[in-house]
Amino acid sequence: MESEREHFNLSGPLHLTFVDWSNAHHRRSVAASLVQGVYILERDRQLKREHPIALAPPWWEFFHFKLLRQLVDDADHCTFGAIYEYRPPTPHGHQSLDASPRYVIAFRGTLTKAESFARDVELDLHIIRNGLHETSRFEIAIQAVRNMVASVGDSNVWLAGHSLGAAMAMLAGKTMAKNGTFVPAFLFNSPFLSAPIERIKDKRVKHGIRIASSVITAGLAFASKRNYNNQQADSRSVATDPFAALSSWVPCVFVNPGDPICSEYVGYFEHRKKMDEIGIGAIEKLATQNSLGGLLMSAMGRDSEALHLIPSAVLAVNLSPAQDFKEAHGIHQWWRPDLQLQSNIYKYT
Structure with missing residues (x-):
């Protein structure tokens, strides 16, 4: 059954009759629309909607993009991503093309429809276990990103994703950044696995809980790293500190405080700033690189890196x-x- 939200002409950003790529609102709107295009691509496949009744194409064609390739999961054969190429019309005076991407690789989130739901939920569970990097879907995604960046350069490629898709784009961006390649990313409602501290109304209680959590996390991280390499964690240089090496990658992270899946990003970054202001930034610097779940899994011998831990970001609330x-x-x-x-x-400094 069709939803009004699947129709671009009913729910898309029709107000963007032209795109000024230097405008943050325009860039965000286009990136989100391309992600929506992936959702509708999969719905078109499930409902066997083909040209001329397919609903997905307007979500990218309105902005002069062409669908180059669909990214298909090898387990359930669903479409989870897409590679778009920007093909602008003859430039006009009011258009700014300097900041435009040549290609956008977009990933959708979980679809609550029978044909894709089981596999999507399986991937959601991998996020909870810090194991998304071990999945075949991510391997397909990162190979697509690597191949595109190798062909056209990192400055010509954008990553975009929503929810599970934002986690996929986040992990791809972090993986590339660790090798010195910084791909612009637009991450909508990206999962942040944590207790919902941000929903506590009392600011003093909330701040107190965050301080206690930071002290515990930093203590466990210090003990773990000291046991591992017999040296203090904060003595590592930038060259050997993967978190510091990521600091030059600054993804755009979009969150809604009313969404418990992503809202903890607000406290994650604000708390780091407050800890610096009260003179205990060193504790938070160590805590911000670790999660309790990740430390537990590492202690059990599992290679684990919490997906949501990032050093730098443009956080838009x-x-x-x-x-x-x-x-x-x-x-x-x-x-x-x-x-x-x-x-x-x-x-991150």
Whole structure:
């Protein structure tokens, strides 16, 4: 059954009659629309909607993109990603093409439809276990990213994703950044696995819990690393510190405070700043690189890196009220023209 939200002409950003690539709202709206295009590609496949009744093409054609390739999962043969090529019309004076991508690799999130739901949930569980990097879907994704970057360069490629797809794009971006390749990324409602501390209304209680959590996490991390290499963790140089090596990669992370799946990014970055202000930034510097779950798995001998731990980001928080979780977590919010957005840049030093 078709949903109104699948139709670009009914729910897409029709107000963007031209794209100014130097405008952050325009870039965000286009990236989110291309991710929506992947969702609808899979729905078209499931419902056997082909040209001329397919609903997916307007989500990229409106912005002068061409679908180059669909990324297909080898387990259930669903479409989980897409590679788009930007083919602008003859440039006009009001268009800024300097900041435009040549290619965008986009990933969808979980679809609650029978044909893809089981595999998507399996991938969601891999995120919880910090094991997304071990999946065949991610291997397909990272190979596509590597091949495209090798062909056209990192500055010509964007990554974009929503929810599970944002986790996929996040992991791909981190993997590339560890090798010195920094691919621009637009991450919508990316999962942050943590207790929902951000939903606590009392700021003093919330801050106290975060300090206690940081002290415990930093202590365990210090003990773990000291046991591993018999030297203090904070004596490592940037050259051998993978977290510091990632600091030059600054993805755009879009979160909604009403979405418990991603809202902890707000506290993650704000708390780091507050810890610096009260003079205990060294503790938070160690804590921010680790998660309790990741430390536990490492102690059990499993290679584990919490996906959500990133050193730097442009964090954009949607302050517009959401009626429910579905709206707070949805992709459609990110191209609304009346979006109340608060953005901050956080750099790891």
